[in-house]
Amino acid sequence: MTDPVDPVDLTARLVRCPSVTPEDGGALDILRDLLEPAGFACTRVDRNGTPNLFARWGRAGANRTFGFNGHTDVVPVGDPADWSRDPFGGEIVDGILWGRGSVDMKSGVAAFAAAAVDFVRDTPPDGALVLAITGDEEGPGKDGTTALLDWMAEHGERMDHCLVGEPTCPDTFGEMMKIGRRGSLNAHVTVTGVQGHAAYPHLAKNPLPALARLCDRLCSAVLDEGTDHFDPSTLALVTMDVGNPATNVIPRQGRATVNIRYNDAHSGQSLSDWLRAQADEVAGDFGVEIAVRVSNSGESFVTPPGELSDLVAAAVRAETGLDPALSTTGGTSDARFVKDHCPVVEFGLVGRGMHAVDERVPVEDIRRLKAVYARILKDYFA
Template sequence: MTLIPTDPVALSQALIRCESVTPDEAGALTLLQNVLEPAGFTCHRLVFSEPGTPDVDNLYARLGTGRPHLSFAGHTDVVPVGNEAAWTVPPFAGEVRDGILYGRGAVDMKGCIGAFVAASMKYIHHYNGLPRGSLSFIITGDEEGPSINGTMKILEWLKARDEVIDACLVGEPSNPNALGDEIRIGRRGSLNVDLTVHGIQGHSAYPQIADNPVPKLARIIDRLSTTKLDDGTENFQPSNLQVTVISVPNTATNVIPGRAIAKLNIRYNDGWSRPAIEEWVRKTAASAASEVDAKYDLAFSGTGDVFLTKPGPLVSTLKDAVKSVTGRTPALTTGGGTSDARFIKDICPVVEFGLVNKTIHQVDEHTSVADLETLTEIYGRFISDFFRNG
């Protein structure tokens, strides 16, 4: 079957049929390249590597050489399907039933990519090319994975080539209930903390010659998780710390373990910076540890600091496009988890807008055909207004 590049449903179906569970490309990037190149885009397939992580195939495609330069960023990798027997439709069939498109990635975010490609093609065909500026796609296969060999390294590659992007739209599913609900203009920062408390292993009947690290770990994580970080800021909800893993490498009930481990995740707002939140963890942990004479180690990880794209031409152009198509005035929000916008914000203003996110990562992930077509219309209006207004 011939793929019509202006049909968002057909494009989304074709992408869903590529079983691109992170970090496998599974033909999804090749499909996009085969659609974009005939329209005049110069495509670069970029494979990046890092010790201890899988190699990742990425795509950068650009049409035009001038400014303004608008980029769309997205990912074709998806999370695993989970229990396939629980799906009512095959997860990679891309089936439409009663006006609903089912499949892993339908919402997050192959449907959004299909809509933006279709909108771009309609705009290009209408003008027989770009009337001004440049339009590009930054598509990674590493957003659902470690996010090390994807967007971050594409941006480094672009910087080395002196390529400048003026604005970027990330196609993350941003709407909680209906298209037009929300535009994401920022994200909280995310910090992972590994906390290891060291003790002395011994027999549980002779605690006087051992040192149990478990109660000491409990004291520290209780202090960290119950101490209020803040009340939120003008644009962000309150910061929060969650204990996500507690692990004691011990299987015997009569052995005091030699160490106890906890993993924490902190989502912090713009009242904090990465160095400041790390220092807060160090001081709070040290205070609790001193009360129980705990010996411990801390390790921090995580990519991307908090960011906010303040109202301006990019935000207003997208907001007006959404309202003109849906009749809704979208709220400007900063909720949710993280996305690759956390890397892109370092090079240009960035916003997020996509489909309704109710079924992302779930069994029977799906979107309506009507929403795909409406999203394509919104994207088309946004592209047209962006290049007209500069």
Template structure:
């Protein structure tokens, strides 16, 4: 059975699956995968206070190793539709480019992988193991009812994956530039410093919390956290907001708040960062509250069988050896790394989340070739885990 990656990408883009709405996108995938022999399971998860999310786990075969492609059909909102030169969900083709929200991030990659599987089945028959797809509708949102819960569901059923490629747009300028073999973690701190309200003319009767707030923030931003290492760029801490909410210029406020985010490499953990921040704030003194949230730890899939399999496939198709990188933000690979080795490779990311998001048709076809090369090689190089 032949599947045209361009036509499938168009069908997916035409489903307006803005997080957390599915918009029919997973149904399009099921219609493509079922005739190929995949057993498709729709998984709906809902956590109190969050919107329900539809996910899809599809598997072809029952033997190991189980090679998984992970991705998301949800997309960010299109923004001002009048700013688009075409309809954001029309999936129009102009001058060799397919336009639409999700073309790059990441419906195009999903379509390329499905087309690659179909081609490989026609050429070689069933795989020497299993091929699965873990597709979520919650990656661009709060990411609580998506990949993380699908992985929990899999563990409860004894369902294992042995290696995973995530189809995020990893290439900065041209297809074949970069493979992500890890990501920095993300740690957010929500700080409230307390004092006592009073008149500015009588400061001895008040307790101004703002000088302490400033000293606390200065103490955690004064010096770099580290210099980076072989695989990771330096960690960075950025203060993202400082709020007092005081409309009066003659009143000392009772409290001030600030939020900061740390993108950290594998020289730190969420626990070590929280301990350091609290120790630093304690040294300044005064009453404060600190709430810490880690949306994902740093991780690294060291150069080895999986990264090399992907890099070899990229080089075979594009003629260039991709860089191994851990740059950028977070992705659902931060959850998958607890289940198996994982790397990321997809399209060129220059237009993701932008007006007139688009993918070159040639890139879509070459990505299909790359995924096909990975499928042909991966089962010989990635053994099933015991």
């Protein structure tokens, strides 16, 4: 019998790949070399220079197909001198694995890849197993999981259910899973007036009081009180920029950006309409021009509690003794794309330390994550 795949060793090997978005660093080759000998049909689905890997065990169009989704790209390390250890060293010291991506989310990819290989070798299921792995989750997200899903649609591939292996637990492994995500929207506001001398304000049209008024109105607004599965939506003012080094000049323009994390009481369109209505009112009050440019990273969504969340929760409970909370908190993930393809939930490691200097993870948590994923597969195909 073949020895089980060690998810800790696999994580360390992936961490040693400097896969800062959009570079792959050899990470997907490592996974392909693991999966193909186990019978997975692997296809590189690179788009516009973005590396992606699709792997399927079993027959396309099988009566039951379970999928895992994850990413091997990572955010930049910052100044390597700030790190206690080589950020791409994959060192294991006193039961801790160090390195960029160790939490977000090379451990998750290693755990589900290891669980998948062992499962199909030891107990070949009546169905199919898909791994959709991208190198563009930390970047723009336009040619990563979306490219994989587009390719799957073109080639008759699909998943009936999917688990995204992002970190989901705030403090303790097993305490939380995600059944949805808030939407995320950025609004870039530009207020234009008339430049002039600060000593003669009546000859100018100062855009800054209007900008301040609008920002105050937006930040003071109560968007909602929360919904059945979501906390209240939030709006944060993230920057105000004038670019005026002179104290005797009234500037022509001022800019600000707000970020809205919204629940299912709203859509990107409804919030865009609200933002522009607020801007129009303030523009009329001050006699200036206000332009609002909106970019929406993804709509809010929820996978209602049921078959998939029950399956994952039962596996977590069996392996950790904890009942995971069903949450929609946090930022965005690629689940926002997968939800248009099939029901999707997320479960992974404790997220503390992701994107930070000295990112690291207990090796025991990686092993326990593999055990959870293995139990999910066993129960799904039982």
